[in-house]
Amino acid sequence: MAKAPKLNSQPQIVTANHLASGDVVYLSAARSWTREIGEAAIAPNAEAAAPLLAFAEAEAKRNVVVAPYLIPVDASVSPPQPVQFRERIRARGPTTVGPTMVGSTMVGSTMVDSIPAGATAAGWTIRAA
Structure with missing residues (x-):
């Protein structure tokens, strides 16, 4: 059985939950939060996404968002699609x-x-x- 590619080497975006509304949000290239995954800033891999995540963690300390983290996405489609099933559910809204x-x-x-x-x-x- 072939091994799955390492997720850290795939394109990444930052996601979190907005503190006031609880909505799933994504960090945009303008360093603002958006509910639209298509507006998210895409980094080529986890290492390149480190500055985005650092900004998001600072936003969490300011009580703007909760628990920011990186997610791998398929950036070959528009809007980018999360690789992991859980994140696809979060991107599509409440179940x-x-x-x-x-x-x-x-x-x-x-x-x-x-x-x-x-x-x-x-x-x-x-x-x-």
Whole structure:
């Protein structure tokens, strides 16, 4: 079995959670925080991303963001896509709905009450229970 490439050698971006809102945010090239992964500053590898991470850690000390860290991304696509499954979930938004939406499902940005068996939404196949 072939070994996976080392994640540190892949392109990297800085992610964190915004302290006030809890939203997933990314550090932009302008050294501001954005909710859009496509606006994130991309470093060619973890070593080159060290100054970005240092800035983000200073922002954490100023209580702007919480727990900044580097994530590897596939920069050959636009917007860049996280390599790790957990980070792909974070980039796409919450996986749960609020208590006022119980019984409904979000498909893209549309709330629907039911999804027909076999339908697809955002690349996922929905199967009847």
